[in-house]
Amino acid sequence: MSRRAERLAPVVDMALKAEREAARQLGLAQNQLLQAQRKLAELERFRGDYQQQWIERGQQGVSGQWLMNYQRFLSQLEAAVEQQNRSLDWQREVVDKARGAWQEKYARLEGLRKLVERYREEARLLEDKREQKQLDEFAQRLRPSAY
Template sequence: MALPSRAARLVPVVEMAEEAERKAVQRLGHFQQQVSMAETKLRELDQFRSEYQNQWMEKGGQGVSGSWLLGYQRFLSQLDTAVAQQHQSLVWHQTNLNNARATWQQAYARVEGLRKLVQRYRDEARMLEDKREQKLLDELSQRLPRHDRF
């Protein structure tokens, strides 16, 4: 029974590395989606805040009561807090995305390195087999009787 080649012995290692890379890609996609959602929510909050401030411009020109002004300022403060929290959330998701990207890049580099190693082992095995075949052919050709035709 022949021993498995070096390349064949690495197949399970390559498969495990490929699985780790697939999971890293999934995490990367998840965090890209999270960043996109956080950016959208931040834009929406900013737009709503801007529209709310425009309301102040319109109403303020007509004169407002003290209670309306107090309610406006309170709500604007809450909007400012929501915008700040959403910005922090976006930064947090971007950090997770950057970490996931780095993890994926490492996993990808590992898979590529292992694939290259397996290919090198296969190439080396093919070269050795070619040399064995050539040696066998050379030996066979030396054993064959020569018929010189002159």
């Protein structure tokens, strides 16, 4: 391995650790987004069930007190759905930022890997040239001189 490539090894290791941590953070953010989506779906399903109760009870006739309680609870439920929608939007932003951070770390890591590979290739070519020069010199010494 070339000396330049060897000197970059700790930098590559650090970049790898940073990329893995960014990937872990992205995974956590995606899980939280999924949980927020599930919670919103649950709230919306509950709201639909509650509205269905209104239809069923409304056909039978309801008291004014029941209607007021229903409207109050439905209002609270609507507020919860609205708040969860805002939470979901915020969580999407968190995922987008985490994805951007991961992509940045990944690109840096890949750039460093390519640089190390280029250094190794350069070292290999130099070594090949050195060996060829030695072989040429050796072959020159073995040739009988014409004089």
